[in-house]
Amino acid sequence: MRGLGPGLTARRVLPVLRPPGPRLASGPVAGALERAMDEMLRRSVPATPAYELREKTPAPAEGQCADFVSFYGGLAAGAERAELLSRLARGFGVDHGQVAEQSAGVLQLRQQPRETAVLLQAEDRLRYALVPRYRGLFHHISKLDGGVRFLVGLRADLLEAQALKLVEGPHVREMNGVLKGMLSEWFSSGFLNLERVTWHSPCEVLQKISESEAVHPVKNWMDIKRRVGPYRRCYFFSHCSTPEEPLVVLHVALTSEISSNIQAIVKECPPSETEEKNRISAAIFYSLSLTQEGLQGVELGTFLIKRVVKELQKEFPHVGAFSSLSPIPGFTKWLLGLLNSQAKDHGRNELFTDSECKEISEIIDGPINETLKAFLSSNEWVKSEELVRVLQAPLMRLCAWYLYGEKHRGYALNPVANFHLQNGAVMWRINWMADVSLKGITSSCGLMVNYRYYLEETAANSTSYRSSKSIKASEQVLSLVAQFQKNSRL
Numbered sequence: 001m002r003g004l005g006p007g008l009t010a011r012r013v014l015p016v017l018r019p020p021g022p023r024l025a026s027g028p029v030a031g032a033l034e035r036a037m038d039e040m041l042r043r044s045v046p047a048t049p050a051y052e053l054r055e056k057t058p059a060p061a062e063g064q065c066a067d068f069v070s071f072y073g074g075l076a077a078g079a080e081r082a083e084l085l086s087r088l089a090r091g092f093g094v095d096h097g098q099v100a101e102q103s104a105g106v107l108q109l110r111q112q113p114r115e116t117a118v119l120l121q122a123e124d125r126l127r128y129a130l131v132p133r134y135r136g137l138f139h140h141i142s143k144l145d146g147g148v149r150f151l152v153g154l155r156a157d158l159l160e161a162q163a164l165k166l167v168e169g170p171h172v173r174e175m176n177g178v179l180k181g182m183l184s185e186w187f188s189s190g191f192l193n194l195e196r197v198t199w200h201s202p203c204e205v206l207q208k209i210s211e212s213e214a215v216h217p218v219k220n221w222m223d224i225k226r227r228v229g230p231y232r233r234c235y236f237f238s239h240c241s242t243p244e245e246p247l248v249v250l251h252v253a254l255t256s257e258i259s260s261n262i263q264a265i266v267k268e269c270p271p272s273e274t275e276e277k278n279r280i281s282a283a284i285f286y287s288l289s290l291t292q293e294g295l296q297g298v299e300l301g302t303f304l305i306k307r308v309v310k311e312l313q314k315e316f317p318h319v320g321a322f323s324s325l326s327p328i329p330g331f332t333k334w335l336l337g338l339l340n341s342q343a344k345d346h347g348r349n350e351l352f353t354d355s356e357c358k359e360i361s362e363i364i365d366g367p368i369n370e371t372l373k374a375f376l377s378s379n380e381w382v383k384s385e386e387l388v389r390v391l392q393a394p395l396m397r398l399c400a401w402y403l404y405g406e407k408h409r410g411y412a413l414n415p416v417a418n419f420h421l422q423n424g425a426v427m428w429r430i431n432w433m434a435d436v437s438l439k440g441i442t443s444s445c446g447l448m449v450n451y452r453y454y455l456e457e458t459a460a461n462s463t464s465y466r467s468s469k470s471i472k473a474s475e476q477v478l479s480l481v482a483q484f485q486k487n488s489r490l
Contacts, residue, residue, distance in 0.1 A: 036071075037084050044068035045092045046136045051125050065140045069150055082161035085154075089167075089175040092133040102126040135178055148186055148241060155179050156294035180297050187239060187247070187295065189303045194311065195244070197234040199225050208246050208291070209234060215287040215327065216266050216437075227251060227266070230275045233283075235308050237300055248300040250308055251287040254280045254316070258323045258450055261434040262286060265325070282321035283312050302423055309455070322453040323428065326416045327435060328444035331402050335395075335445070336373055343369035352394050353487050359390045379441045391445075392432050397487065399430055399447050400480030410469040420451035421465045424458030427451060427473040430480065 044064050049057035075081045106122045141147045158176055161167045197209055206228075210218040218224050228234045231254045236246035253265045256279055265286050285308075288301050309322055338351060349357055349368060357368055363386050364371045375381040382388060404427065406413040412421055421427070427449065434440070434448035452474075454461075464470045473481075 033080070034083070037087055040068060040071045041084075041088055041092060044071075044137060045088070045133050046140065048095070048131070048133055048136070051128050054128065060140055062140075062144065065137065065144055065147075068137065069141060069144065069147070072154070077157065078161075078164075079166060081157050082164075082166035085158050085161065085175070086167045086172060088134050088137075089171040090169075092137070093171055093174065094130060094132045098129040099126070102129045132175070132178060134175060135182070138179060138182055142182070142186065148239070151179065152183065152292050152294035154294070155183065155296075156292065159293060159296060183295060184298050187298050187300065189307075191240050192237040192247070192300075192303065193240060193243060194304075194307050195236055195238055195246075196311075197228050197236065197249075199228055201228070202244065205244055205246070209236070209249055212246060212249055212289050212291040213251075213287060214289045216262060223266075226269065230273055231255070231280070233308070233312070235304065235311070237304050237307075246291050247295060248304050249287075249289050249291065250285060250301075250304050252308065252312070253284040253286055253325075254319075255282045255284055256280070258282050258321055258429070258452070259284045259286070259325050260429070260431040260448075260450075262325060262440070262448060263436065277316060277318070280316055281319060282323065283309075283316075283319055285322075285324040286326075301419065305423065305453075309453070322455065324420060324425070324449075324451045324453075325431075325434070326420065326449050326451060327440065328399065328403065328414060328447050328449055329416065330414060331399055331444040331447065332376060332442060334402055334406070335398060336376060338398075339369045339373040339376070343367070343373065351398065351488055356390065356394055360387070363387050363390060376445065379438065382436065382441055382446065388433070393483075394487075395445055395447065396430055396432060397480045397484040399445070399449075400477050401484040401488070403427060403430070403449060404471055404473055404477060404481050405484070407469075411465075412471065417449075417451070421471060422462060423453070424460070424462035424465070425451035425453050426457075426461065427471060427477050429474060429476055 044060075044067060046060045046064075072081065072084065075084060102122070102125045106119070106126050109119045109122050138151060141151060144150070155176070158167070158172070158179070162172065162176070197205060199206075206224055209228075210224050218227070226232065233252040233254065234249065235252070236249040238245050238247060253259060254275070255265075259265055259282075265284065285305060288304070290296070290300065312319060312322075342349060342351065352360065352368070360372065361368050363384065364375060372381075375387070381391065403412065403414055403417050408418075412418040417427065429450040429452075431448045431450065433446045435444070436446055440446050440448070457472075461472045464472070
């Protein structure tokens with residue numbers, strides 16, 4: 001999954017991509033397995049009762065759902081599970097004949113003067129017909145002991161199979177959407193427990209927090225001790241059915257000002273072992289990690305930030321600055337794509353000013369697009385103080401445009417930016433050499449960005465972004481965007 005902190009990241013590594021091909025190996029063994037799958041689905045997926053009997057039909061035997069769970073667990077991860085999920089999506093969805101019939105009934109009633117109750121019942125029949133059969137299976141599995149956890153894992157398998165092109169098509173996408181909607185209901189904020197992690201938390205919890213950290217990896221026990229110690233806070237959501245099982249984790253640094261680099265947070269020791277409240281004026285959200293890939297798209301991160309802000313306001317009522325310190329995944333890839341396209345176009349340059357081109361060429365001693373692309377790809381450029389100095393201005397304005405100007409369906413292309421802007425944050429400050437780790441240089445040329453949460457404005461900002469796709473940004477960001485528009489000729 002994408003590295004999104006803050007913005008969600010899951011610590012589940014996908015296998016090496018395989019080319020699409022036959023779902024299962026051919027032969028008698030595969031044929032027997034396919035027949036077993038069909039038989040299992042036939043027995044496990046409950047039939048849709050007639051509308052009049054929908055509340056009178058008894059639930060399927062618990063053993064039927066348990067058999068499906070057991071059968072699924074016995075399949076090999078990858079192609080076999082993908083095949084079963086594909087058959088479930090294709091063969092046990094909506095009855096399109098029933099949908100057409102009920103739709104025609106609703107349209108006919110709307111054209112004739114009838115009592116409102118008759119029309120409402122016809123619409124209810126249509127809604128009932130639009131429920132896919134596999135939803136009933138998921139619903140009954142959720143009632144089993146450990147059933148919700150199983151469904152989270154099943155959706156993770158489904159997402160992985162889609163990413164690997166093992167399953168494709170509208171039926172699979174529809175089933176993923178249905179399951180995501182069900183999980184969103186089960187994992188709504190009312191069912192989530194907010195828990196704080198300290199050095200005195202159970203070892204199992206500390207271990208899980210360390211393993212789930214996907215943004216700034218934990219190196220050792222002293223590292224995790226520092227991240228849950230003085231001037232630091234770590235919170236997670238757990239579900240009421242699985243207490244002390246982290247679902248999404250948020251790390252916070254308590255600082256005297258809004259941090260401009262991650263080194264000061266994850267590497268440097270806090271000012272003292274005892275917190276002095278008068279030294280704290282800002283809360284920095286520097287890592288947000290999802291531990292369950294099957295919960296992608298469920299609004300856990302947004303809920304967690306809101307809950308943590310309330311907790312911090314209780315503990316530090318004088319703190320007025322809330323901000324993220326976020327990576328910019330995808331910036332280096334985007335920049336290399338620009339350099340590559342310009343290199344192919346006979347060395348065309350539309351990214352740098354003439355004076356910048358001259359200075360960069362003198363340092364790298366070669367064609368600017370090709371040579372700079374090689375430097376940025378290998379991270380060699382950070383070893384040259386001169387190159388770091390001369391690249392600061394152009395990369396800052398290019399990054400500002402990437403965050404502010406590059407869009408996907410009208411919203412910010414960068415997933416972390418989109419996450420915080422949807423929450424109502426302001427794109428506040430872009431920071432140079434803010435993450436000099438190998439990961440930071442590789443993914444975002446060492447740049448990071450603060451998304452600042454002005455609590456009294458977040459609701460209005462969120463509404464404006466979601467409805468009109470308007471990005472709220474600071475003068476620094478807007479100035480850099482203006483410089484890009486003036487100096488770059490894309």
